[in-house]
């Protein structure tokens with residue numbers, strides 16, 4: 001089981017995740033894609049990764065703007081699993097924009 005990150009650990013981790021911000025409650029990033037179809041393709045790839053990891057982000061879809069929010073519901077905060085998921089979301093975004 002991963003535990004909730006200490007505030008200093010979270011601050012350090014966010015330095016390695018440009019574009020992501022957050023606090024003990026969750027981390028998030030917004031990304032604007034070239035269009036709606038691309039945004040949905042990103043959501044589809046992230047969904048496959050989330051199923052693999054058994055760890056799922058909250059996703060807000062507004063036309064071509066996506067907001068991903070990662071927190072570990074069962075732990076009530078941000079854990080290493082959220083950092084891993086955020087890094088994987090970054091890989092997907094890097095592949096399309």
Ligand SMILES: C[C@H](O)[C@H](O)[C@H]1CNC2=NC(N)=NC(=O)C2=N1
Pocket residue numbers: 054055056057070071072073074075
């Ligand atoms: C049973 C299953 O492992 C849990 O419900 C998982 C699924 N995905 C999850 N995703 C996130 N973000 N937090 C969780 O606590 C969580 N729990």
